[in-house]
Amino acid sequence: ILTEGVAVPELAEMLAVSETEIIKNLFINRGIQANITQTLELETARLVAEDLGVQVETPEEKSAATKTEMLDTEDLDHLQFRPPVITIMGHVDHGKTSLLDSIRKTKVAAGEAGGITQRTGAYHVDVEHEGETRQVVFLDTPGHEAFTSMRARGAKVTDIAVLVVAADDGVQPQTQEAISHAKAAGVPIVVAINKMDKEGAQPDRVKQELTEHELVPEEWGGNTPMVGVSAITGENLDELLEMIILVAELEELSANPDRLAKGTVIEANLDRARGPVATLLVQNGTLHVGDVIVAGPCFGKIRAMIDDRGQKVEAASPSFAVEILGLGEVPRAGDEFAVYADEKQARAIASERTAEMRSSRLQRAASSRRVTLSNVSEQAQEGELKELNLIIKADVQGSVEAIQSSLSQLPQSEVQIRVLYAAPGEVTETDVDLAAASGAVIIGFNTTLASNAKAAADREGVDVREYDIIYKLLDEIQGAMEGLLDPEE
Ligand code: GDP
Numbered sequence: 001i002l003t004e005g006v007a008v009p010e011l012a013e014m015l016a017v018s019e020t021e022i023i024k025n026l027f028i029n030r031g032i033q034a035n036i037t038q039t040l041e042l043e044t045a046r047l048v049a050e051d052l053g054v055q056v057e058t059p060e061e062k063s064a065a066t067k068t069e070m071l072d073t074e075d076l077d078h079l080q081f082r083p084p085v086i087t088i089m090g091h092v093d094h095g096k097t098s099l100l101d102s103i104r105k106t107k108v109a110a111g112e113a114g115g116i117t118q119r120t121g122a123y124h125v126d127v128e129h130e131g132e133t134r135q136v137v138f139l140d141t142p143g144h145e146a147f148t149s150m151r152a153r154g155a156k157v158t159d160i161a162v163l164v165v166a167a168d169d170g171v172q173p174q175t176q177e178a179i180s181h182a183k184a185a186g187v188p189i190v191v192a193i194n195k196m197d198k199e200g201a202q203p204d205r206v207k208q209e210l211t212e213h214e215l216v217p218e219e220w221g222g223n224t225p226m227v228g229v230s231a232i233t234g235e236n237l238d239e240l241l242e243m244i245i246l247v248a249e250l251e252e253l254s255a256n257p258d259r260l261a262k263g264t265v266i267e268a269n270l271d272r273a274r275g276p277v278a279t280l281l282v283q284n285g286t287l288h289v290g291d292v293i294v295a296g297p298c299f300g301k302i303r304a305m306i307d308d309r310g311q312k313v314e315a316a317s318p319s320f321a322v323e324i325l326g327l328g329e330v331p332r333a334g335d336e337f338a339v340y341a342d343e344k345q346a347r348a349i350a351s352e353r354t355a356e357m358r359s360s361r362l363q364r365a366a367s368s369r370r371v372t373l374s375n376v377s378e379q380a381q382e383g384e385l386k387e388l389n390l391i392i393k394a395d396v397q398g399s400v401e402a403i404q405s406s407l408s409q410l411p412q413s414e415v416q417i418r419v420l421y422a423a424p425g426e427v428t429e430t431d432v433d434l435a436a437a438s439g440a441v442i443i444g445f446n447t448t449l450a451s452n453a454k455a456a457a458d459r460e461g462v463d464v465r466e467y468d469i470i471y472k473l474l475d476e477i478q479g480a481m482e483g484l485l486d487p488e489e
Contacts, residue, residue: 015052083134090174094169104125171210256285261291261337270426278330297356330423417481427447432462444465
């Protein structure tokens with residue numbers, strides 16, 4: 001994949017040929033006299049590479065390739081336009097959350113059922129464009145952590161990144177990170193220069209700084225749309241949405257609505273009353289109530305679907321997100337889902353995946369003697385334990401991530417924390433099996449123990465700790481590692 005010009009030695013290395021070979025090729029095939037220190041333009045480098053039998057992709061081509069990943073060849077005759085899916089990224093406090101809220105409030109009529117209080121992980125707004133109503137779908141997970149962790153699991157859900165930069169603060173470290181993440185994913189960027197209502201707003205300075213990161217505004221001859229907005233006054237939000245629509249048109253986003261649905265789990269948790277609840281982003285096909293579905297390793301039959309406005313719906317078309325009920329277990333954010341015509345086949349696929357996960361988890365886990373929080377430090381001092389293995393189960397994905405990131409900040413000079421498995425949901429017998437096999441302690445946060453899990457934990461002598469306050473959890477783990485935990489506990 002090439003992003004810009006490339007020097008002759010660099011290209012030689014990429015293509016695993018000598019520099020002379022490249023210079024020779026340029027001269028003989030193209031009549032270009034190049035020297036070894038020269039930087040070749042992308043197009044020239046591409047021609048040389050292709051002469052030498054190597055395929056070159058630019059990030060745009062790469063993204064086109066990934067965008068169609070959810071499409072099969074038989075879809076190609078049925079493609080229809082689908083709305084763009086947007087992630088909002090940017091530095092902390094630059095107004096990501098405010099911007100999402102503000103767009104949502106102005107665009108979603110307050111009187112609608114569920115209104116603006118419903119949180120489903122994604123929501124859509126209607127935008128008038130050239131006399132037509134178009135939709136834009138926003139993932140309600142501001143911050144590039146969400147973007148990156150989904151991507152790390154292979155999920156590609158974002159079509160366009162909206163980069164929020166505060167007009168009074170300019171480009172900051174997380175702005176730069178967000179730019180790199182979006183570029184790496186080949187996702188086009190629309191810049192929202194926010195807080196234009198503030199006295200210290202300096203939009204031109206922001207544009208200047210962005211130019212240093214190769215984001216050049218259209219009015220300066222570049223191709224990155226930039227809109228000055230205010231999440232507080234609502235200024236220019238329509239222009240921002242308009243820009244998003246224009247960029248989406250260039251992207252030619254499409255899907256085949258006339259097939260069984262597939263897509264990605266964007267959020268999932270265990271609801272005490274309703275059981276496993278997952279928000280699914282449909283990326284191809286149409287999802288229906290009654291569909292037989294496999295999400296990650298979880299099997300289910302969709303009992304009910306609720307859209308982002310809190311309404312019960314019967315179907316969800318491409319790019320729309322719905323909350324579904326009817327899964328047997330809680331999948332993970334980033335898991336792919338697919339609908340199957342054949343229930344038996346779906347069950348078989350789900351149980352095969354469960355078995356795979358279970359055995360790979362068991363393999364990863366080295367067996368050792370029982371570890372409890374109270375004997376961690378003692379075992380460490382005896383030199384028997386260098387790592388504290390943990391299994392984390394929590395109410396929602398957000399808690400799982402918060403716990404993992406807080407744990408990673410604890411001092412770990414004596415004992416290292418190793419998280420074997422972390423997911424939303426209740427503590428199950430499988431978790432206990434894993435803990436028993438790997439000498440791990442189970443941490444349950446705001447969740448419950450499945451009835452058979454309790455019995456298994458007692459039988460196997462697995463330490464299951466339940467918490468509802470994150471500080472208490474961190475205190476105890478730190479205390480355990482330092483040998484300060486009351487042995488009685
Ligand atoms: P996030 O961390 O990027 O999600 O930022 P927030 O949305 O939480 O906003 C951080 C702070 O900036 C809050 O105090 C907001 O009220 C304020 N803020 C956000 N957008 C604007 C804006 O357009 N104008 C002004 N004056 N303040 C804003």
